[in-house]
Amino acid sequence: MKTIIIIPAYNEQETIKKVVNNIYEQYNDVDVAVINDGSTDNTLNEAKCNKKVIIIDLPCNLGIGGAMQTGYLYAYRNNYEIAIQVDADGQHDISYIKQMRNIIEHGQSNMVIGSRFIENTGYKQTFARMLGIKINSMIIKVLTKRRIYDITSGFRAVDRDIIKCFAKDYPYDYPEPATNMQMIIKGKNIKEIPVKMYNRTAGVSSISPLKSVKYMLKVTLSLFLMKIKKDV
Amino acid sequence: MIYICTIIFAIIFIIFILNLVRKNKLDEKYSILWLFFSVIIIGVSIYPGILEQISKLFDVYYPPALLLLFAIIILGAYIVHIILIITNQNKMIIKLTQEIALLKEEIMRKDNIKDEK
Secondary structure (H helix, E strand, O other): OOEEEEEEEOOOOOOHHHHHHHHHHHOOOEEEEEEEEOOOOOHHHHHOOOOOOEEEEEOOOOOHHHHHHHHHHHHHHOOOOEEEEOOOOOOEOHHHHHHHHHHHHOOOOOEEEEEOOOOOOOOOOOHHHHHHHHHHHHHHHHHHOOOOOOOOOOOEEEEHHHHHHHHHOOOOOOHHHHHHHHHHHOOOOEEEEEOOEOOOOOOOOOOOHHHHHHHHHHHHHHHHHHHHOOOO | OHHHHHHHHHHHHHHHHHHHHHOOOOOHHHHHHHHHHHHHHHHHHHOHHHHHHHHHHOOOOOHHHHHHHHHHHHHHHHHHHHHHHHHHHHHHHHHHHHHHHHHHHHHHHHHHHHHHO
16 A cells, blocks of 8 residues: 655754665555754754655745654655655664564554554653653543553554545644544544664754653643533 | 813724734734724714713713723623633644644655655
8 A cells, every 4th residue: 555654853963864764675565754853953954865755845944743744744745555654863773664564554443553662662751751641641641441551652543534534634742642542532433552672863853851841731611621622 | 181182092993993903913813802992982082972861861970980991891802802812822822833743754754655665
């Protein structure tokens, strides 16, 4: 099936090239789109390392939600059947893409989330963040009766159906937990698979430890609001 | 004395708003509300009795308190209105930015195909 890997990148000049080349080394039947989210460093030129890369260059910084949605818009308009989002910082082990793709191709699931927490894979987290993820995971469970362990994972594969949903409506803030919840409410089939994630090698995470408590509280609020939101 | 000051202030405010509209810096539709309030303030200043009558109706013993309450409610509502406008504009800007990025990609792709030929 026609597959696109979407990599949103904001100031990731150290890692973006490696991530893109890694994907081309392992897969020869996928397209790779890098969404440059108004980076102020050399991310754009680093991403052009391979002629095949689809470069989508946002004229200003929209934040992760707006950048990600641009990728889904591209995927939707160019008739991709599977879209897989991967972080530009090299945290995600892209060898799992094969497995994620397989699950979608066999129609077993609408969305596959690469999860750090199903099995202990040795990924290190700050305590505050870990607790926040657990609490919000529980809230989703209470609100929807479905359990998702790694609600903030940015390593996800979705089918055509969800590409369409995301192209139409994608939250600008905290997109991962919010969309996971949205898709459960819509009755989509979501599967989590254990993946290995690497700790960051370069750059800074978009969520610093200090901010993580505030972040998680906002996520909690957005999840409750999601429950009462009208379907657009 | 305070009534005269208020009237003068309201008139200056009206001139200020009209001038903004004249210079095309303020949309007519946003000026209406402010002009309307200025006229009400002038009215209340000329006939303070109106405010006292309404205060009695609401069992408010200190008429200016009622005026302040109304002012706070209306300003609060106006802020919500402005946030709605900002949210809407934000969405439009994001949409435009996305479309520009996608168009840039399309142009780049077409140029590449031309180059190969």
